Amino acid sequence: MLPVMLLISIxxxxxxxxxxxxxxxxxxxxxxDGLFESIIMLSISGVFFLNVFWELRDRGLFGKGKAEPxxxxxxxxxx
Numbered sequence: 001m002l003p004v005m006l007l008i009s010i011x012x013x014x015x016x017x018x019x020x021x022x023x024x025x026x027x028x029x030x031x032x033d034g035l036f037e038s039i040i041m042l043s044i045s046g047v048f049f050l051n052v053f054w055e056l057r058d059r060g061l062f063g064k065g066k067a068e069p070x071x072x073x074x075x076x077x078x079x
Contacts, residue, residue: 006055013048016041 019041028034056062 016045
């Protein structure tokens with residue numbers, strides 16, 4: 001079930017980017033409406049791609065993965 005959710009998150013993250021492309025192609029990026037729509041779509045994409053990043057990181061497929069506990073240095077026998 002989780003791979004399906006990962007694919008849905010990727011798809012829902014790409015759809016707003018296509019919308020931003022459409023705003024740029026149609027030439028309305030220079031209007032106030034175009035700027036605010038772009039900001040909103042970027043934030044929606046960011047949320048979904050952040051979800052994808054966290055999911056891949058938890059599976060160990062991206063980033064450092066689970067951090068191992070730091071090893072303790074050997075105790076010195078100084079008196």
